[in-house]
Amino acid sequence: MCIICNNSKEQLNEVEEIIIENCEQLTRFPILNNLKNLTIKNCKNLRKIANIYTLTKLNIEKCDNLTDLPSFPELLLIELKFCYNIKNIPYLDKLEEMYIIGNNAICKLDYQYNVKKLGLIECSSLKEVKMMGKLHHMHIIHCYDLIKAPIYDGDFTYYSILK
């Protein structure tokens, strides 16, 4: 049991940061009115995260049953580690940093995201990355199916596709 399972939504509405680890009861993460930073690790039965309008940082790790995410309107940073079954990253209007490490389901990143930093590591089904207006830093490693990656005019500091 975690803070979400143990409290009512009303009790949590003032909270700005939540870290949850190892809760098997958590299946759905609700909308909270002031939440800015959310970290969820190793919640095997989590299937849905509500569209939290205030969220700016999202970090999810080892949540095997999560397949989709909503398009959080204020999100600046998304980090997904070993969430193998997330199959879509929605358009995230304000996103500045995206890191996806260990994923088997995403085939395309085909929105025109405006991220500054992009890291993609071991995304085994990823074939196409469309991007990105403002990129400064890009790091793609062990994405063996990648066919189409962005082309740049310049101001990235690191770019590698290692096969």
Ligand SMILES: [Zn+2]
């Ligand atoms: Zn819980």
